[in-house]
Amino acid sequence: MAAFEPVLLANVGKPDSYTLSAYEASGGYQGLRKVLQTMSPDQVKDLVKSSGLRGRGGAGFPTGLKWTFLPANHPGPIYFCLNADESEPGTFNNRILMESDPHQVLEGLIISCFATKASTAYFYMRYEFPTAWDRVNAAIADCYRAGYLGSNILGSGFSLNVYTHRGAAAYICGEETGLIESLEGKRAWPRIKPPFPAVEGVFRKPTVVNNVETAACVTQIATRGVEWFKSMGVPPDPKIPRDAGSYGPKLYCLSGHVNRPGCYEAPLGLTVRELIDTYGGGVPQGRKVKAVIPGGISMGLLTAEELDCPLDFNGPGRYGCLGLGTAAVVVMDETVSMVDFLHNSCQFFAHESCGQCTPCREGTSWSLGLMKRIMAGQGRLKDLDLLLEIGDTIGIIPGTTICGLADGAAWPIKNAIRKFRGEFEEYIRRTNPAGWMKTDPVPAMKLVELH
Amino acid sequence: MTTTKSKRVLTDEMIAQIREFIPRYPSKQAVTLPALHVVNDHLRYVPLQAVVEIAEILELRPADVQDTLSFYGFFKQDKPHGRVRAWVCRSVSCHLLGADQVLEHMCQRLQIRPGETTSDGSLTLEFAECLGACEHAPCMLAGKDLHSRLTPKTADEFLDKLIQ
Numbered sequence: 001m002a003a004f005e006p007v008l009l010a011n012v013g014k015p016d017s018y019t020l021s022a023y024e025a026s027g028g029y030q031g032l033r034k035v036l037q038t039m040s041p042d043q044v045k046d047l048v049k050s051s052g053l054r055g056r057g058g059a060g061f062p063t064g065l066k067w068t069f070l071p072a073n074h075p076g077p078i079y080f081c082l083n084a085d086e087s088e089p090g091t092f093n094n095r096i097l098m099e100s101d102p103h104q105v106l107e108g109l110i111i112s113c114f115a116t117k118a119s120t121a122y123f124y125m126r127y128e129f130p131t132a133w134d135r136v137n138a139a140i141a142d143c144y145r146a147g148y149l150g151s152n153i154l155g156s157g158f159s160l161n162v163y164t165h166r167g168a169a170a171y172i173c174g175e176e177t178g179l180i181e182s183l184e185g186k187r188a189w190p191r192i193k194p195p196f197p198a199v200e201g202v203f204r205k206p207t208v209v210n211n212v213e214t215a216a217c218v219t220q221i222a223t224r225g226v227e228w229f230k231s232m233g234v235p236p237d238p239k240i241p242r243d244a245g246s247y248g249p250k251l252y253c254l255s256g257h258v259n260r261p262g263c264y265e266a267p268l269g270l271t272v273r274e275l276i277d278t279y280g281g282g283v284p285q286g287r288k289v290k291a292v293i294p295g296g297i298s299m300g301l302l303t304a305e306e307l308d309c310p311l312d313f314n315g316p317g318r319y320g321c322l323g324l325g326t327a328a329v330v331v332m333d334e335t336v337s338m339v340d341f342l343h344n345s346c347q348f349f350a351h352e353s354c355g356q357c358t359p360c361r362e363g364t365s366w367s368l369g370l371m372k373r374i375m376a377g378q379g380r381l382k383d384l385d386l387l388l389e390i391g392d393t394i395g396i397i398p399g400t401t402i403c404g405l406a407d408g409a410a411w412p413i414k415n416a417i418r419k420f421r422g423e424f425e426e427y428i429r430r431t432n433p434a435g436w437m438k439t440d441p442v443p444a445m446k447l448v449e450l451h
Numbered sequence: 452m453t454t455t456k457s458k459r460v461l462t463d464e465m466i467a468q469i470r471e472f473i474p475r476y477p478s479k480q481a482v483t484l485p486a487l488h489v490v491n492d493h494l495r496y497v498p499l500q501a502v503v504e505i506a507e508i509l510e511l512r513p514a515d516v517q518d519t520l521s522f523y524g525f526f527k528q529d530k531p532h533g534r535v536r537a538w539v540c541r542s543v544s545c546h547l548l549g550a551d552q553v554l555e556h557m558c559q560r561l562q563i564r565p566g567e568t569t570s571d572g573s574l575t576l577e578f579a580e581c582l583g584a585c586e587h588a589p590c591m592l593a594g595k596d597l598h599s600r601l602t603p604k605t606a607d608e609f610l611d612k613l614i615q
Contacts, residue, residue: 161475165485168488184481253585256547256588261588341543348542
C-alpha cells in the first residue's frame with residue numbers, strides 16, 4: 001500500500017496548530033475563499049453531493065443529500081447545528097480535531113452554512129471536552145476578528161453567526177433530534193421522525209445537523225476537490241440498491257488492548273487487522289485478539305476470525321454488526337471475559353437511556369439486571385434467552401423505539417451472546433452449579449452497586 | 452413565588468452573564484442550559500431557589516427549568532460539589548485497562564462513594580461514561596485536566612497534591 005498522506009490530521013501535532021495564524025500559514029481558509037468568491041450555494045451543495053461524502057457521526061447518511069432535503073426557497077431562518085457531542089464509547093476523533101485543528105472544523109462549518117443558507121449555527125459540544133471548548137471559543141473569536149464570521153464574510157454578502165452551546169453529560173444529546181431538544185432548553189428526548197430536522201428542526205425551523213469530522217471533510221472537499229475525495233475509499237456495492245459507497249479519508253479511533261492507541265487517518269475500507277497491526281502495533285505482550293468493537297460500542301462485536309472486516313459503511317454489517325458507526329475500534333485481548341464486557345456495555349446503556357421509550361428504558365435496565373445476576377453467580381442459561389429477547393425487540397429496527405440508542409444497546413447483547421455463547425454458558429454453569437438449569441421465574445435480585 | 456423568605460442566590464454578575472445569552476437564540480427557553488452552567492460555575496451547584504430565579508429571567512415556570520435540570524444529572528442541588536470535581540471514566544476502553552480498580556482504590560482511600568464529596572470539600576469523585584479520551588485509557592477528567600493512563604499509584608499522587 002502506498003504511503004498515505006494524512007489530510008484531516010495534517011496539522012495535528014504541529015506547534016500552535018489550533019491558532020488562526022498556524023492554520024492560515026498551512027493554507028487554511030483558502031477553500032472558504034474559493035467557495036465565497038466563485039460558487040453559489042447550490043454549486044457547493046452539488047459539490048458535496050457529488051463527492052459522495054457520508055456523515056461521519058455514525059449513521060453514514062449522505063451529507064449533500066441531507067442538505068437537499070431543506071425546503072427550496074425557504075424564507076428562513078435556516079439553522080445549522082454542529083454535533084460535537086461525541087460520546088460513543090471508543091470514539092475521540094472529534095475531540096482531537098477540535099483541540100488541535102478547530103479552524104479546519106470551523107472552515108467546513110462556514111462552507112456548510114453557506115451551502116445551506118444558514119445564517120446562525122450552533123456548535124453543540126459535550127461538557128467533558130474543556131480544552132476543545134476553550135480552543136473552539138477562541139477560534140471563533142479569531143474568526144470574527146479576521147472577517148471569516150459575522151456580517152458580509154470576506155465581502156461576499158454572506159453573513160453567519162456561530163454560537164457554542166455546552167452540553168451537560170448526556171449521551172443522548174448526540175442523537176440529532178435529542179441535540180435539538182437539548183438546544184431548545186428541554187430534556188433531550190429524541191423526536192419522532194418525520195418531520196425530519198431539514199423540514200422542522202430547532203425552533204421549528206429547517207435545520208441541518210452535521211458531525212465535526214463531516215465538517216472537516218467539507219473543508220477538504222472545497223479545498224482539494226471531488227476527484228481527490230473520490231480517489232480513495234470503496235465504490236458503491238452494485239448488489240445493494242442505492243448504496244452511496246464509502247469515499248474519502250476516515251479518522252479511525254483505536255483503543256483498548258493495542259500497543260499504540262490513537263486516532264489514525266486512512267481511506268475508508270481499511271481492514272480491522274491492518275488498523276490493529278500496522279497502525280496500532282498489535283496487541284501488547286504478544287497476546288491474541290479475542291474480540292473487537294468495530295465502530296463504537298453500539299456496533300456490536302467482531303470475533304478474532306473476523307478481523308478482515310473492512311471498515312467501510314457496508315463492512316461491519318456483513319459480519320453481523322450494526323454498521324460502521326464512528327469507526328472507533330476497541331480491541332479486547334484473550335484475557336477479557338465476554339461476560340464482563342457485556343456487563344459493562346449494559347451498564348453504559350442503562351445509564352444513558354433517556355427514558356422516553358419504555359422498551360429502551362426497561363430493556364436496558366433489565367439487561368443490566370440480568371448481567372448483574374450472572375456476574376454475581378446467580379445466572380441461569382435461560383437468562384441468555386431473556387437477554388436475546390431484549391436484544392431482538394428493542395430499537396428502531398424492530399420498530400419499538402424513537403431513536404437508535406436501543407439498537408446500539410441491543411447489538412452488543414446479540415453479538416456477544418450469539419458469537420460467544422459457549423463462554424457465557426460455561427460461566428453460568430461454573431458460577432451457579434446449583435441453579436444454572438432452572439427456568440422458573442425468580443424475584444428480582446437486590447441490586448448490588450459495582451462500586 | 453417570592454412570598455417565601457428564600458434569600459436570592461443569583462448575583463448581579465450571574466444575571467448579567469445569563470442575559471448575555473438571550474440574543475443568541477430565538478427562544479428564551481434555549482438559555483436554560485447556559486444559565487444552569489453559569490450558576491453551576493459560580494456556586495458549584497444549582498439550588499432550587501436558583502431554578503426559580505432562572506425561570507424568572509427566562510420567563511418560564513420553575514418546573515420547566517427543573518424538568519430540564521433533572522434530566523441531565525449533572526447539576527447538584529442539595530449542596531455544592533467539591534472544589535475539584537473529578538470524573539473517572541468507566542466505559543469500555545478504560546474498563547478494559549483497569550478503570551474499575553482505580554475508582555475503587557480512590558473511593559476506599561477517600562472513604563466516599565462515586566458522586567460524593569470529601570468531608571473537607573476538596574474533591575467530588577464521580578464515575579463518567581466515556582470521556583471521549585480512549586487513547587489515554589484509563590483516564591480521569593479533574594476540572595479541566597485530563598489524567599492519562601491512571602493507576603492506583605498515579606491516582607494517589609493526584610490525591611496527595613489535592614488533599615490538604
